[in-house]
Amino acid sequence: MIEKILCAGVESAEAFADPPGILLFPEEEVLVAKAVESRRREFATARNCAHHALALLCEAPAPIVRRERGAPQWPAGIVGSITHCAGYRAAAVARVRDILTIGIDAESDEVLPDGVLDLVSLPDERARLRDLAAADSGTRWDRLLFSAKEAVYKAWFPLAGRWLGFDQAEITLSPTAGTFEARLLVPAPKVEGFPLRGFTGRWLASDGLILTAIALRAGTLAATHDAADSAGTRVPGLV
Template identity: 40%
Template sequence: MTQPPTLPACCAPLLDHWPLPRALPGVQLLSTRFDPERLDPEDFTRWGIAPLKAVNKRQTEFLAGRICAHEALRRLTGAPLILPVAEDRSPCWPAGVVGSITHGAGWAAAVAARAEHWRGLGLDVEKLLPSTRADRLAAEILTPAELLGYAELPEAQRALRVTLTFSIKESLFKALYPLVQKRFYFQEAELIQHDADGHARLRLLNDLSREWRTGAELEGQFALFEGYLLSLVSIPR
């Protein structure tokens, strides 16, 4: 395999690990920590990535996410590639590959797999919300069914509920959007099941395409680590 350029100083060594509860055959997950204070603008040139006109934080998280995707592709296919950006701002994965990139609060990751085995992957990371912010966002993110019993939960559980629901619906969008080519929002799906082991299930509340209709259910999973919540929705072939 072709060796990649030297890792930028703003990125920690890449980790090839699986923090989620259920391993997925053939899926590569790479992650890194990143520090915007250590960004060198020349890193974009060295990696062949078009620089962004943005603040350091946005530039660094974009760079870190693309480097994780590059390594995931290299391990999956042996062909390193920097993903271009589509008109809708989503990453353009090569033919025969599905994947997803996420970044937030100094942590970035990418997943990739062969399309012959997986139709869609959606990955999202979030910092756990403080309860006061979770309460402000709850009505926007949670459906009426998801809000049942919410007010009676302890603060920490309310914060976790909103963070999880937000994150896994973001993962759902990333997994389904390439298939339906239609934007949809928090109130168009609901989290119908989740457990302490990190398994989750979602249901669509609106028709998104002829295949993906109201009532369709999808599997998800999540993990908590160091104040982050990582979620993944996967659609097998």
């Protein structure tokens, strides 16, 4: 499923169950040594997906440990993202020469628990969600918004190295194109010498799951900047 919303240059692997007998590297085993069995199996399956995705890039097997704030530590020259929810695990990876950062997220296709939407959304976002729900009540727009914000954070953190709150990115969902735009509401970090003002991502709702994905191509911000100069207009850094 996840490959449907990922671009060329990104490899991925996914699983819909936790098969027994997955072998982890010792450096990975220690990360879940004290975890309950269900958490250990979830972790093992997600790491197994990451190992398979790396193999598709012809990368040698290697442990994927944790960096700050729990983000995966990928091999040198690789960027990636891991996600898991009930009944689904996935990983996506790419070479940094092609893709600067990746953020993927999976959620069960269910309404958010009471009170969560107010905590993770902005007033304008909630207004747009009401309009989307009025036009299409079959999509869990609140859960999709939450998933998009999770994908934004996963794409943001490797580039900026700092926290991004739910209220620091404004999401606009496109119901027909299956895309979303994220406008960053914090000072823009420079990426490849240009300010990163936001992201464009893709989403998919199918088979009881909501998936979101962001992949920032190398050179995109420079191309956006050049296009803005040529047109004599300011183009937001959405990619």
